[in-house]
Structure formats: C-alpha cells, structure tokens
Amino acid sequence: MEQRFCGPEHVSAIIPVKDDPDGLARTLACLCRMVPISRPKAVIVVDDGSNDGGEGSRAVLERVDSGLFDLQLETLPVNRGPAAARNAGAARSLSDWLWFLDAGVSPSLGYLQFITSAGSNPAVAWTGPVEAEDTGPYSAYYRAQRVLSPPVDDRRMLTSVVTTSVVVARTAFFAIDGFDERFQRPAWEDIDFGLRLRAHGRINWLSSLIVRHAFQESESDFRARFERYGAGMWVFGDKWNCDMEPWPVTARTDDPFHHELAKVQYEATFKGWARNQAQQGPRGAGYEPK
Known part of the structure; x- marks a missing residue:
C-alpha cells in the first residue's frame, strides 16, 4: 500500500470550508504563491453547507488565477461536517495523492517540493509540524501545549495524523473508505482516519513540512x-x-x-x-x- 511520491503534478489539494471565505482566501493565496515545482495540479474546494449557499466561497475562487491549477468548487446543500466534505473532494479527484488542507492555514511555499526531495521513501502519507501564528496569548498557549501535534508512539513514530495538512496516497485513502462521516464536527475524525491509515503503512514526517494555523484570540x-x-x-x-x-x-x-x-x-x-x-x-x- 505504501507508494513513492512522484511530484506535485500528481497531487490534488482538497479544502473543506464552511462560512469562512477569508480563511479560504488565505489558503488559496498561499497556494498561488508557490513555485510551479511545488504547486498542486488541482485544487478542489468543498463548501460544506455554508449559510450563504456557497456564494462566499465562489466569490473567492473567482478572484484566483485559474491558470495556476485546475480549480474546482463543489457545494454541499447541507452541512455534513469536514469528514464528509473531504470524502466528497476525494471522490472528485483523479490524482494519485490527496493533499488535505484546512481553510485558513498557510503551508510552507516549498511543501510539495520537500516531499519530492524525500519521496524515495515509500509511505501512505506525509505530514509535518503545525505551528500557531503568533497572534497573542492564546496562540502562545496552543504552541506551548502542542495542541495540533500528531500523536507518536514510544519510538517517536507517528501513529496518526492531524488534517490541518496531510498528503495521502489515493489507493490507501480508498482502501480504508476515507473519513468516517459519523464524525460530524471537526474533532477527532482525523485521529480515527490516521489510525486506520497507519495499519496500511508508514506515515512519513518531515520537519520542513510546516503549516501555520491562525487561531482566534478570544x-x-x-x-x-x-x-x-x-x-x-x-x-x-x-x-x-x-x-x-x-x-x-x-x-x-x-x-x-x-x-x-x-x-x-x-x-x-x-x-x-x-x-x-x-x-x-x-x-x-x-x-x-x-
């Protein structure tokens, strides 16, 4: 089930979003700034039943340079949760690798390039550290507590993932039937997913695969x-x-x-x-x- 990563041209980024056009714009702007050798072939945005019917997400996509990647929008009529939204995005993708990103995060500009450089090591998934943006005392607490750090075993090997940013082999994703949609809120659906994924092979971790998360200060x-x-x-x-x-x-x-x-x-x-x-x-x- 493990595969060698063969470049960003084989990657679709999948971004679930609900009522957060500003966060979506932030993440898409980051993807647009990536150099071609680190830019995904496709970006699939799944609006998960936003209160405006997805109009805010659609307006964000209309401002993106469509020549940079294959940009798609799927709008779910009702809110089903991020697990279902990610599954819907994966079903649309034709890529060998699925890059799950949360709306509002900023991955390092060389994210996929770094995986390519280390891609001779087969894996079912690739991920790295999540850092809280330095926005105030609450973000300092998130950083200190390592709230979004993926779990590891006694040998410091990853046992699961957090879906703030993770690149997953398509074959492994569908082998475990994707995310469990009984998790209807953004919490622990990624840990459940990662534990099932880990049974099929190694989850590789690179310190250079940094993604920054902006938390609200309240x-x-x-x-x-x-x-x-x-x-x-x-x-x-x-x-x-x-x-x-x-x-x-x-x-x-x-x-x-x-x-x-x-x-x-x-x-x-x-x-x-x-x-x-x-x-x-x-x-x-x-x-x-x-």
Whole structure:
C-alpha cells in the first residue's frame, strides 16, 4: 500500500470550508504563491453547507488565477461536517495523492517540493509540524501545549495524523473508505482516519513540512474549540470501545495565564464530552466499528 511520491503534478489539494471565505482566501493565496515545482495540479474546494449557499466561497475562487491549477468548487446543500466534505473532494479527484488542507492555514511555499526531495521513501502519507501564528496569548498557549501535534508512539513514530495538512496516497485513502462521516464536527475524525491509515503503512514526517494555523484570540473561541474536541472524543471512544473521558490538563509553561487556560481547556473538553454522552447514551450502544 505504501507508494513513492512522484511530484506535485500528481497531487490534488482538497479544502473543506464552511462560512469562512477569508480563511479560504488565505489558503488559496498561499497556494498561488508557490513555485510551479511545488504547486498542486488541482485544487478542489468543498463548501460544506455554508449559510450563504456557497456564494462566499465562489466569490473567492473567482478572484484566483485559474491558470495556476485546475480549480474546482463543489457545494454541499447541507452541512455534513469536514469528514464528509473531504470524502466528497476525494471522490472528485483523479490524482494519485490527496493533499488535505484546512481553510485558513498557510503551508510552507516549498511543501510539495520537500516531499519530492524525500519521496524515495515509500509511505501512505506525509505530514509535518503545525505551528500557531503568533497572534497573542492564546496562540502562545496552543504552541506551548502542542495542541495540533500528531500523536507518536514510544519510538517517536507517528501513529496518526492531524488534517490541518496531510498528503495521502489515493489507493490507501480508498482502501480504508476515507473519513468516517459519523464524525460530524471537526474533532477527532482525523485521529480515527490516521489510525486506520497507519495499519496500511508508514506515515512519513518531515520537519520542513510546516503549516501555520491562525487561531482566534478570544476565550469564547477557545472554549468552543475544546467543547468540540470533547464531543469528538466521545464519538472516538464510542467507535473504538475505549474510555475517552477527558483528563485534567497540565500547562507546559509555568505562566499564570497558561495555568488558567489549562483549567478552561479541561472544563470545556469535559463539557463537550459529557453533552455528547448525555445525548447519545452509554458508550458503544448501537455503534458498530467501521
């Protein structure tokens, strides 16, 4: 199932987006600035039921130089979640490699070129570090806690991925039936995907595959993010039949604000997990593994 990466001309970037034309514009602008030897052949944007019917996403695409890559837009009539949106984009792609990107992120301009240089090492996927943009105290906390770092085992080998930015072999993607659409919110669907993907081969990690993520500097967004993560943890635990009840968080930096945010992180994560548990019933009830 592992394959050698053979260049950006065999890559389709897939970007799910909902109600975020500014974030989409940011990511597309970054792809446009890439030199040809690092630019994907195609870019597929999947508008996941935005409240404006996808008009904001369409307007962003109309401002992009269509001569740089094959630019496509698919508009889903209702919001189905990023797992379903990524699957819809993958179904449209004809490329050997699928580059999943979140709207709003900025990958390094040589991202695909770096994989090409190391592509003699077969893999089912390639990924790298996610860095929080330096926008304020909340982003400093995300960086210190390494919130978006992919999980590793005791040998420092990747055991899963985060879909902020990951390049996946098409054959491996469809061998595991893509993302599990029962994860209807952006939380833990990528960990589930990566664990199933890892069973088919190596996930290669390169320090040069940097993608920058801009977080909002507000407590309301911080709480909403971790409530969403908590809800995803419940779905993950239900599917994998494991206890995912959130555990207290320890700040990695000895700073009063970081200690306070660690408490808020735990409270919000537990709230999201408990709400899902109350709505869905006991873990494992009527939920068959995929």
